[in-house]
Amino acid sequence: MTKKNKRNSIMGMAFFGPALVLLTLFLFIPMILTLIYRFTDYFALSPNTTHFVGFENFAKIFGDDLFVQSFLNTVKFVLIIVPVQCFGALGLALLINKITACKKYFKVAFFIPVVMSLAVVSTLWMQIYSPEGILNTILTNLGFDAQPFIHSADQALPSIAFMSAWQGMGYQMIIFLGGLQAINPALYEAAEMDHASAWKKFKDITLPELKPLCVFVFITVTIGAFRMIVQPMVMTGGGPSNSTYTIVYDIYETGTVNWEIGLSSAMAVVFVIFVIVLTMIQNVLTKDKEGKNENKK
Amino acid sequence: MKRVLSILATAAVCLTMLSGCSRKVSPGDIEGYDEGEQYISLWVHIIEETPEGQAYLKSVNSFNEHYNGKYFADVEFIPRNGSGGGYSDKVNASVLSGNLPDVLTVDGPNVAAYAANGIIQPLAELSDEEKSIYLDSIIEQGTFNDKLYALGAMESSVGLYYNKAILREAGIDVPEAGNPWTFSEFLDILEQLKPIMKEKNGYALDMTFPVGEATIYYYAPFIWANGGSLVSEDGLTTDGYFNSDKNVETMKYFRGLVDNGYMSSVPIQNLFESGRAAFKFDGAWEVNTIYTSYPGIELGVAPYIVGDDWDGGRYTPTGSWAYAVSSGAKDVEGATELVKWMSGVESGLELYNQTKSMPSTYAAYEQISAFTDDENYKALYEQLRDYGHPRPKTPAYPQLSSSFQQSLENIAISGMDATQQLNKSQERIRAKLERYTRK
Numbered sequence: 001m002t003k004k005n006k007r008n009s010i011m012g013m014a015f016f017g018p019a020l021v022l023l024t025l026f027l028f029i030p031m032i033l034t035l036i037y038r039f040t041d042y043f044a045l046s047p048n049t050t051h052f053v054g055f056e057n058f059a060k061i062f063g064d065d066l067f068v069q070s071f072l073n074t075v076k077f078v079l080i081i082v083p084v085q086c087f088g089a090l091g092l093a094l095l096i097n098k099i100t101a102c103k104k105y106f107k108v109a110f111f112i113p114v115v116m117s118l119a120v121v122s123t124l125w126m127q128i129y130s131p132e133g134i135l136n137t138i139l140t141n142l143g144f145d146a147q148p149f150i151h152s153a154d155q156a157l158p159s160i161a162f163m164s165a166w167q168g169m170g171y172q173m174i175i176f177l178g179g180l181q182a183i184n185p186a187l188y189e190a191a192e193m194d195h196a197s198a199w200k201k202f203k204d205i206t207l208p209e210l211k212p213l214c215v216f217v218f219i220t221v222t223i224g225a226f227r228m229i230v231q232p233m234v235m236t237g238g239g240p241s242n243s244t245y246t247i248v249y250d251i252y253e254t255g256t257v258n259w260e261i262g263l264s265s266a267m268a269v270v271f272v273i274f275v276i277v278l279t280m281i282q283n284v285l286t287k288d289k290e291g292k293n294e295n296k297k
Numbered sequence: 298m299k300r301v302l303s304i305l306a307t308a309a310v311c312l313t314m315l316s317g318c319s320r321k322v323s324p325g326d327i328e329g330y331d332e333g334e335q336y337i338s339l340w341v342h343i344i345e346e347t348p349e350g351q352a353y354l355k356s357v358n359s360f361n362e363h364y365n366g367k368y369f370a371d372v373e374f375i376p377r378n379g380s381g382g383g384y385s386d387k388v389n390a391s392v393l394s395g396n397l398p399d400v401l402t403v404d405g406p407n408v409a410a411y412a413a414n415g416i417i418q419p420l421a422e423l424s425d426e427e428k429s430i431y432l433d434s435i436i437e438q439g440t441f442n443d444k445l446y447a448l449g450a451m452e453s454s455v456g457l458y459y460n461k462a463i464l465r466e467a468g469i470d471v472p473e474a475g476n477p478w479t480f481s482e483f484l485d486i487l488e489q490l491k492p493i494m495k496e497k498n499g500y501a502l503d504m505t506f507p508v509g510e511a512t513i514y515y516y517a518p519f520i521w522a523n524g525g526s527l528v529s530e531d532g533l534t535t536d537g538y539f540n541s542d543k544n545v546e547t548m549k550y551f552r553g554l555v556d557n558g559y560m561s562s563v564p565i566q567n568l569f570e571s572g573r574a575a576f577k578f579d580g581a582w583e584v585n586t587i588y589t590s591y592p593g594i595e596l597g598v599a600p601y602i603v604g605d606d607w608d609g610g611r612y613t614p615t616g617s618w619a620y621a622v623s624s625g626a627k628d629v630e631g632a633t634e635l636v637k638w639m640s641g642v643e644s645g646l647e648l649y650n651q652t653k654s655m656p657s658t659y660a661a662y663e664q665i666s667a668f669t670d671d672e673n674y675k676a677l678y679e680q681l682r683d684y685g686h687p688r689p690k691t692p693a694y695p696q697l698s699s700s701f702q703q704s705l706e707n708i709a710i711s712g713m714d715a716t717q718q719l720n721k722s723q724e725r726i727r728a729k730l731e732r733y734t735r736k
Contacts, residue, residue, distance in 0.1 A: 043732060044389040045414035060728075065721070131563045151563035153711055237508025241711045242703065256386065257695045258729060259410075 037265035044259035057266035067267065069242055070250040073157060077246065078225040080161040085221050086214070088165055089172030094206075096173070097180045107177075111170040118167065122234035125163045126150065129235075150236050153243040160231045160244055168224070172217045179213040180206070215286040219279060226275050247271050327371060329361055334369040335631045338398035339639075342384040342618060345374040348651035353450075356644040360635060368631050373398065392416055399626035400635050403447055405438045405616035406510075406688045406698065409532050412441040413692035413733060417621040419444040421633035430642065434615040434685030435657045441690055442531070447619035448640035449657040451648055454581045454681040455515050455614040456673070457602065461595035463575040467493055474679055477600035479607065480523070480550055487559040490575050499573025502560040506551075506709060512702040513688060514614050515578045516551070521612040521686055523547045523604030527701065528726075532691035533734055535726045539697075540719035547604070548719065551709040562710050570594065581655055584673045598676035601684070615685035617654070655681065693729035700726055 038057060042050045061067050092110050096103060113121060128135050129149035136146040149159045187205045196204070207214075229248040232238050238245035238253075251271065255264030324332045339357065343350045357372045377384035391397045392414075403411055411417045423445065428436055432452060439447035459471065467490055472478060478486065490501040506512045520527060525543035528535050538544075554560050561568070569577035570591045576599070577583070587596045601613045620639050622632040638644065642664075645656030649665055655678070656662060662682075667674040689697055700722035707713040 041732070043414075045392060045410060045416055047393040066725070131561070131565050148563045239508050239703075239706055241707045241713070253699075257699075258693075259389065259695075260729075 034265040034268055037262050038269045039266075040262045042260075042262035042265070044255075044261050050262070053262070057263050058270070060263060061267055061270060066242065066245065067247075067250055070245045070247050073242075073244065074226060074228065074246045074248075077157055077161050077228055078222060080158055081165050081225045082218065082221050084162065085165040085169045085172065085225075086217055089169040089217065090176050090210075090214075092169065092173040093176035093180055094202075096177060107174075110173055113167045114170040116167070118230040119234050121163070121167045122231050126235050129159055129163075150244075151240060153239075153241045156236055156240060156244045160228075160235060164225075164228065164231055168221070172221065175213055175217060176210065179210045183209045215282075218286070219282055222282065223275060223279065226271075226278075322371065327369075330369040330371070331366070334366060335628055337368055337370045337400060337626075337628070337631055337635050339370050339372045339635060340375055340384075340388075340398045340401040341372060342377045342402045342404075343374060344376045349648070349654075350374055352644070352648045352651040353639070355647050356639050359643065360638045363638070364634070368634060370400075370635050388416070395625065397623040397625040399623060399628070399632045400620055400639075401623055402450065402618050403621045404618055405447075405449065406690075406694045408439060408447050408619065408621065409441045409690040410692040410694055411621065412444075412446045413532075415624050417446050418624045418626070418629065419446055420448070420622055420636060421630045423633075423637070427637065430658045430660060431640070432657060432659065432682060432685065434611075434681060434687055435619075435640075437685075438616055438687040439619055439621075447621040448636050449617055449619040450640050451617045451645065451652075451654040452615060452657045452681060452685075453617045453655055454677045454685070455518075455578055455601075456581065456583065456598040456677050456680070457600065458569065458577045458579060458583060458587075459597045459599050460569070460572065460575050461597045463490070463493065463497075463572075464597075467575075471597060471599045474600045474676065474683065475609075477607075478602045479605045480602060481605050483602045484553070484557075484559075487554070487557070491557075491559065494573070494575060497573050499568055499571075500558070500560050500565075501575050502554060503565075503569035503574035503577040504554065504560040505564040506702060506706045507564070508699075508702055508706075510698060512705055513698045514616070516705065517688060517701065518601055518612045518614055518686065519547050519550070519604075520544055521610070522601070522607050523550075524606060524608070527689045527697060528691045532689070533730055535691075535697070535723045535730065539700075539726060540716070540723040544719060545715045548705065548708045548715040551705060552712065552715070555709050556712075581674075581677050582653070584671075584677070585653060596673055598673045598680075600676075600680065611684050611686040613680050613684040613686060614688075615681060616688050617657075691726075691730070692733050693726050696726050696729040 039052055039054060040050050041053045041056070096106055096110070099106065127133050130136070131146060131148065131151065135149070140146050148155060150156045183206065187209075188201060191201050191205060227248055228246050229252060232244040232246060232249055236244045238249055247267070248271070251264045251267045254260050254267060322330065322336055322338075324330055324334065324336075330336060341350070341353050343353070345351070345354060353372060353374075357370050360368070360370050375384045375387050388397070388401065397416070401417075403417065408417070428445075431448065435449040435452060436445065438449060439445050464471065469486055469489065487501040494501050506516070517527065520543075523543055523546065525538075525541055525547060527539050527544075529538055555562050565573075568574040569579075570587065572594060584596065584598075587594050603612065620636040622629055622636060626632040640657055642656075642658045642660045645658050645661035646664060648654055649656055649661065656665070659682075662668045662678050668678045669675065688694070691697055704718045704722045707718050708715045
């Protein structure tokens with residue numbers, strides 16, 4: 001090893017070391033502990049009486065109505081937010097790509113909610129959704145009935161999903177915008193010469209060119225949506241009638257409020273396995289399609 | 298090899314930076330801690346730079362002055378977030394590592410869980426005279442399995458507030474403290490107020506069942522005042538208690554309030570404060586809020602309502618943070634002295650001056666003019682003194698609290714079957730209690 005290489009290696013370690021230590025302390029060790037605790041009845045207030053309980057925690061989890069409900073709530077949330085956020089982001093990107101005036105302004109305006117903390121956004125939307133808030137005032141002035149929004153078991157989850165999509169879509173918009181700008185203009189010029197309609201151009205040029213980005217956005221939005229906890233924690237506390245109680249919220253409450261670390265570790269493991277399996281399925285499905293497209297070409 | 302070494306060295310530096318929490322204190326290490334003094338460590342659940350933190354600091358300093366040469370108390374301020382994490386996480390972690398302080402603050406409803414899991418130990422014997430300075434609710438809150446574990450730093454109360462102008466308009470008289478409205482009488486009053494409040498674009502009652510501690514704190518008294526309870530005396534059985542017929546009846550009473558339109562099914566901000574509700578259940582802080590921010594409201598405190606067959610027993614909301622001696626404390630006598638000092642009259646007065654929180658001793662109330670001169674504060678104090686009832690004492694309290702809220706919300710707001718909901722909730726609490734009943 002030359003002197004320069006040696007120096008580089010030490011420098012590299014100096015930069016990498018702190019991150020490694022922090023990751024080890026706050027990510028790798030807790031992950032390993034979670035894998036161990038899932039088979040125990042570890043109770044935070046009485047760690048010395050911990051026993052190995054085998055798969056008892058898993059039996060408890062799947063027999064628990066609340067866990068099943070929180071799981072279904074999370075899936076419902078994902079099913080609402082993923083299309084809304086992905087198509088919303090794509091729509092915004094197409095709009096910004098088209099307009100010529102105040103382009104920067106709109107780009108910043110749509111991106112600002114992403115920069116804001118979720119807790120702040122949630123508090124803001126609590127006001128917007130409140131029974132006498134701005135949204136209900138607009139509705140009643142337009143002659144519609146006032147809606148309970150986050151205070152109704154039926155509307156709370158969709159309301160939170162809509163707000164979350166609004167908050168997050170600016171980020172995906174920027175990704176799509178980058179993709180749109182990278183499309184070769186010659187493709188559109190050729191289409192124009194063939195008198196292709198706007199829809200045809202979008203369907204046959206824009207969408208296929210953006211496909212790899214769509215897959216990326218789809219998967220990241222899905223995983224992000226599964227992790228949802230802040231919005232219900234701030235806005236509804238999981239209510240009304242547990243309609244906004246999510247898996248991650250359940251894991252958190254079981255571990256920190258009810259002190260059952262063993263049980264919450266098992267929940268976390270179930271959750272992680274589910275997300276991994278889902279991501280693998282998504283990957284396989286989207287890859288197949290890509291393969292087929294390539295064959296067509 | 299060198300690469301591995303450099304990784305280890307960097308890791309060691311970073312770990313040193315991150316550690317440094319556990320320490321052994323010797324005389325002279327801290328200003329005021331002298332040779333021959335017994336060192337007592339203390340954790341409180343708040344940051345130093347708050348009025349509450351300053352009150353605790355002042356009390357610790359006066360303790361050290363008073364016991365100079367005998368004891369030295371060293372306070373550590375540990376912040377806690379909105380849902381109570383932070384502080385409790387640190388306590389939990391210290392249970393495992395064995396680094397608990399000698400004295401720590403515990404939220405009233407958690408005394409049972411901490412005691413049942415051996416995190417705190419009973420205080421050294423207090424004489425009857427020493428105990429008699431505290432409100433009955435404080436002694437009751439700190440007692441688990443007939444042993445006194447904790448003494449409150451402060452107390453709390455919830456009032457049934459009313460708008461005097463509206464009640465005057467409706468021709469309704471408010472009863473004396475010993476003769477509260479019964480459930481039936483209160484329904485008649487709400488019915489009488491309904492058209493008046495409709496005209497004001499409001500409701501007779503400003504009431505919600507929010508997620509969190511408030512719901513059990515405000516509304517469990519309806520259970521007790523109707524002859525029910527949420528858990529057995531020993532805190533380990535809920536079947537036949539939480540889901541009793543009496544409680545089904547009380548839950549249906551709540552649903553009646555929503556179904557009959559006496560309260561809004563969705564929370565409306567500042568309903569009472571804007572003069573659009575005749576009644577409101579809220580903490581003692583509401584008096585100060587009305588006095589300072591809504592001087593146009595003529596505020597009164599009515600006695601908490603009771604079931605039709607109320608036997609005159611205790612039932613109104615109480616409870617707050619308390620001091621307890623950890624199981625790791627070697628000198629229980631010394632630690633108990635600190636607990637007594639921190640929960641004593643002077644500390645209560647200091648805390649009131651800084652935060653307006655209600656004291657835990659009779660003598661403190663006598664020295665605060667608000668509780669002798671102001672009719673609303675006086676009513677809240679007298680309600681607490683004569684009718685205060687602690688929240689359920691069970692090691693599965695967090696589950697019981699959230700189950701109570703969920704049941705109430707499901708039954709009253711979502712209109713679900715009361716018996717079924719209470720049975721379901723009871724089952725969840727029972728499952729959490731299994732670890733204690735198995736022993």
